Amino acid sequence: MTWKRFLGGLCLAATVGIVSPTHAVTVNVTFADSAGEGFFDSTLGAARQAAFMYAMNLWASRLQGTVPVQVQASFDPLGGSASSAVLGQAGFTTVHANFSGAPLPNVWYPQPLANQLHGSDLSTQPDITAVFNSDVDGPVVLGSVGFYYGTDQNPGSDIDFVTIVLHEFGHGYGFVDLIDSNTGQWLSGVPDIYSLQLTQHGVGDFDTMTDAQRLAALTSNQVYFNGPNVVAAKSGDVKIYAPNPYESGSSISHWDPSNTPDLLMEPYYFGAHHDIDLTRQAFLDLGWTVLPPAAVEDWSIY
Template identity: 25%
Template sequence: MLVRRSFLLLYCLVALLALASGSPIFAQRTPSSALPLPDVTGSEIAAPTVQIIRLDFNPTGSGRCEVTLTPWPEQAKQAVERAAAIWSTLLNGSQPIVIDVCWSTFLNQDGTPNLGLLANCGSRTGAFVNFPGAPLADTDYPLPLANQLGNTDLNGSDPEMQCRFNASRTDWHTSVDGIVPADQFDLVTVALHEIGHGLGFEGSLTWDDGDDSEIECNNTLGVGCYAQIPAVYDRFVQTTRGKGILTFENNSTALGDALIGDALVFEGVNAKVANNGIAPRLHAPTSWRMGSSYVHLREDTFQEGDNRLMTPNTESGIAIHHPGVVALGMLKDMGWEIYDLSRAYVDAGNSGMENGGVLHPFNTALEGISAVPAGGRVLFFAGDYHENLTISRPMRLESIQGIVRIGR
C-alpha cells in the first residue's frame, strides 16, 4: 500500500511509504526513557567515514566501456546513483571506489539485440593477493575490497569496477520511487544487485560443459575446477555436510557434482549470525549456469524481504532497495567493514565524519533510510531536513531530540 500525505510522526512504522509532497512531516520527541543508549563499541571514534563511490558514465578509452554505447537517460543515471548511495552508507572504507557504468546495447552473436539480460558487473580483473593488509594468504580479493584492506589504491587511476546495463530493453523503471509497474524492472534494484557482485559476490569455481568452443576446466563434461589462487568468496563455501569446496580435488567430477548438487552454503560467522545461526544456502542448481550458479544466494531459500536481492533472478514489478542483512554478513566475512545499522543516527548539523553512529551520524535523511534494513530504526537529531523521501520497506523514524521536519 502506498500513502502520500503529511503527518505527525510518533513511533511510526511505515511500509511502502512515499514522502514526496511539498508539506513536511514532523517527528515528536521520544520520551527519555525510550532513548537508545549510545553504542560506541567497535571504536566508532576511530572508524572510517562512509564509503566514497564515484560513477563514471560511459567512459571511453582502453579498458573502459569498450562496448556499443547509448547516451544515458538522465533518470536512469539517477537510479544508478541511488543504488551507489545505498552501498555508500553501508560500507566503511578509506579508499574511493570508481565504477565505470556503461549504458550499452547487448547483442547476440548474430548482431540482433539481446533482450534477455538485464545487466552484468564485476571488479577489475587481476591478481590482488598477498598485499600488505590481506587477512588471508594466497587469496584473490576483489579490487574494491583489496584497496580498503591495504589502505592504498592498488590500481592507481584505473576504475575498480565496471557495470553494464542493457540499453536495448524498453522495460526499465528508472524512477527511484520504488513504485514499480508489474511489467517493468526496477533499475535501482538491478544496479544494487550488480554492484554487490563487484564488491565480493564473485568466485573462481566453474563447471565444464565439455564444449570445445570454450574450455572451462579441462574440456571434460561434468568436471569442476577452481583457480590456482582462489577468490576470498571461495574460502567460505562448503557443502551442507561441512566439506570445504576447496578441499575437493581440482579438475574432478566430485567437485563438478558438488557445484550442481543444490547443497552449498556460505560458512561465515557474520553470515550465520545474520541468518539466525544457519549458514546461508547458495544457488547451486542441477544445471550449471555460468554467471548465475554458485555466486548468488539460493532463491528457494530467500524468497521474502531484502535478502532476495542477491538471488539470481530479479522479478518485474519488485523494488528491493537494501542488500539484506545476509549479504552484508557475507561481505563482512570477506573483509568489508560494515556497521550494524539496525539503527542509524542522522543529524543535519553534522559537517564532519559520517558513519551512521551516534558520535558521527549521517547528515541526510536519505542516508539514514538507505542504511537500515527492514524493521530498522532511523533516529533523528532535531532539525529541518529539506528532502523528499521514498521509503519502500518497513522501518521506524524517531526523533531523539526536539522537533524534526522532513520535506521541501
C-alpha cells in the same frame, strides 16, 4: 529475466563523484557512453543517472573505506526476446593476493575490497565496470516492459532499475566466485575469499575438496554459505544457487531462490528491493567493514 555479471573495461566519457558520510567509502563514477546515448540519452539519460547514483549512494553508505572506489558504467544493447533478457552485467576488474594488509595469505580478494584492506589503490584500472541493457527500454525486448527509473520502489509492471544496480554491484564488491566451471580448479591455483565461505553438505568445505569434488559441487544443489556472520544471522548456513546443469553467470554466485524471504543476490529479478539484506553479513565474512544504514540525503554529489 536474469541478472548476469562480467569482468571487463569500458572507455572514459564523463565523471561524477559521491562524497560519503564520515567513514563510508567514496565512489567516483564514470559514465562511459557517447553523447546522446546511454546515460547521456536525450530522453532517458538524466533519469538513468539519477537512479544509478541513488543506488551507488545506498551501497556506498554501507561500506567503510578510505580508498575511493572507481566505477565505470554504460548502457549497451545486450539483446533479448519478448520474454527474456539480460538486464545488466557488472564485476570487479582485477583480484589481488598476498598484498600488505591481506587478512589471509594465498587468497584472492576482489579489487574494491583489496584496496580498502591495503589502504591504497592496488591497480590503475577501474575497480568495478558495469553495463546495462538499453534494449530493455525499446519496444522489442521484454515487450512493453521497460526499466523504471524512480527511487520509490513502485515500478508497477516495469523493472526497478535501482534494484538491478544494487544487485550487480553486489557482485562488483565481491559476491562472486572465481572457480573454473569446467575443471573445479581455483584461479591460478589460489582460492578466492568468497569461495572460502562455501561448503557442500555431506562433502565438506570448498577449500578442503579436490578439484573433482569442487567441480561436482558446482551442480550438486547442495552448496551453502557458511561464513560465521551469515550463520549467526540465520542460525545456520544459507543455500547457494547450484543447479544442474551449471548456469554461467548465475551458478554459485547467488543465493538460492528457495531462501525466504527473497534476497537481493538471488539469480532472478523478483521485484523492487532496495535492501542489501543478508549480503551485509556475507560482506562481513569476506572482510568488508559494513556500516549501519545511512540516509541517502546525507550525501552530496559533485
